[in-house]
Amino acid sequence: MTQIHQMTSAALSTADLIAARRPGHALPRDLYCGEQAYRDDLDQIWYREWLFAGPSCELPKTGSYLTMQVGDYPVIVTRGADGRIRAFHNVCRHRGQRLCASANGTNPKLVCPYHQWTYDLDGKLLFARDMGAGFDPSKYSLKPVHCIDLKGMVFICLAQIPPAINELAGQLMRYAAPSGLADAKVAFSSTIIEKGNWKLVMENNRECYHCGGSHPSLCRTYSDDPLMTVMEGPNAASPEILAHWARCDAAGLPSRFVNAPDMQWRMARVPLMDDQESFTLSGKAAVARRMGEMPWNDAGSLMFYHFPSTWNHFLPDHAIVFRILPVSPMETQVTTNWLVHKDAVEGVDYDLETLTRVWLNTNDEDRQVVEENQAGILSPAYEPGPYSPSQEAGVIHLIDWYCGLMGSRLAQRMAAE
Structure with a gap:
């Protein structure tokens, strides 16, 4: 032995x-x-590593989203009105409710089902009812997750500083382009x-x-x-x-x-x-x-x-x-x-x-x-x-x-x- x-x-x-x-x-x-x-x-x-989230065509229009659970971290990936794909921690900044529970779907805004805090597709907090005169919504945007679209292949990274992806990005975009x-x-x-x-x-x-x-x-x-x-x-x-x-x-x-x-x-x-x-x-x-x-x-x-x-x-x-x-x-x-x-x-x-x-x-x-x-x-x-x-x-x-x-x-x- x-x-x-x-x-x-x-x-x-x-x-x-x-x-x-x-x-x-x-x-x-x-x-x-x-x-x-x-x-x-x-x-x-x-x-700490870059992870494949899904194909960009899974997010065909403004408001399309997909969710994924990476260990303890729920993540949402969505396409904004500017066409850009972004990722966020799928956690409301109010009391932590998951914003989206479905695997995928389409929403014009990201609305918490608990108390209806409402976020734009770029993560900014747009609406939070009855929070008092001193409340500053700019301090409660969704927490971003690193996200990159490589010619139709979307990757995310939870790390504060992600590893370099330049070499992979260049090769994958070149090889995948004809597809x-x-x-x-x-x-x-x-x-x-x-x-x-x-x-x-x-x-x-x-x-x-x-x-x-x-x-x-x-x-x-x-x-x-x-x-x-x-x-x-x-x-x-x-x-x-x-x-x-x-x-x-x-x-x-x-x-x-x-x-x-x-x-x-x-x-x-x-x-x-x-x-x-x-x-x-x-x-x-x-x-x-x-x-x-x-x-x-x-x-x-x-x-x-x-x-x-x-x-x-x-x-x-x-x-x-x-x-x-x-x-x-x-x-x-x-x-x-x-x-x-x-x-x-x-x-x-x-x-x-x-x-x-x-x-x-x-x-x-x-x-x-x-x-x-x-x-x-x-x-x-x-x-x-x-x-x-x-x-x-x-x-x-x-x-x-x-x-x-x-x-x-x-x-x-x-x-x-």
Whole structure:
């Protein structure tokens, strides 16, 4: 048994668990289910990193809003009369009532349901009844949350000073531009709760080692061959991917692999199997009207992930954007939005069943996998096993990023105490 299994979990802090983990192996048990590790994850990652909030087309007009719960923080993201998307703490400045309880909707103003304090869409307090002569409404604007719209992908950050996002912003806006996400609409949305730690949800997404045995619908078009998704640089990939990139280059379609040095984010466009067109059971496009300025139906999928909260597929005919949020140590909310061209008409340009079937199946299959993974990890007999260096390279990237960031920040916290 390793040193970590000779010690009682009660004696180990999150920093201890991370320091004792074996490189290239799954994490110790309590990092996947412990309350302290969950709180540390929230404090050091979820409250400090940029998080995907949703596609900008989910906020199509003035007053459109979406809400999200990030740990202890309820957040509202809304589009103002000036067209700008802003985010605020979803907390009334009077007595703390949540302003909006629905997942999304449209309101001309943000009105607290408790005592009707009313805020403009830029956060300014407009109305507060009977507060006395000395009351100054300018001191009670909604508290802002950092928010940025990157060519149709909206990110927020709860930190007082957010980490730099310039490099990601430039690359994502360039790569996503041909998909025209800002000129899309949400054709369908799904939110599920997976009874597993957020890291298990993201680990499961970062490999296709399990795909052949778990995802019969997806594997009609998406290869579980690691050579079709593993790449080391803009000129280092399988011959099939390099040929696809050369074709995209000639059409002015950004496609080659780019990434953050610590692998927090990466993006690349990869072909589907046998030059198929979309994630459908037939392999044909689900939507007759292409997204943005995509040149062909078989341009493959632009895959983009960003730790800790999102992975995405941008296809010629539609886009699928995913957001995860931790709910508890062993619960994760997964929201999926299917985007189509804003002028595409359901029943004419696309059939909703055809559009959504593959990923509805895949999401449910992944939910079952994650929940069984979590159930096994809860056993006292669990011991972290080794990752496959070829099949699970993406998982290794995730866990190395997580341990590196958490180890550094927890050390800083201890030094400051």
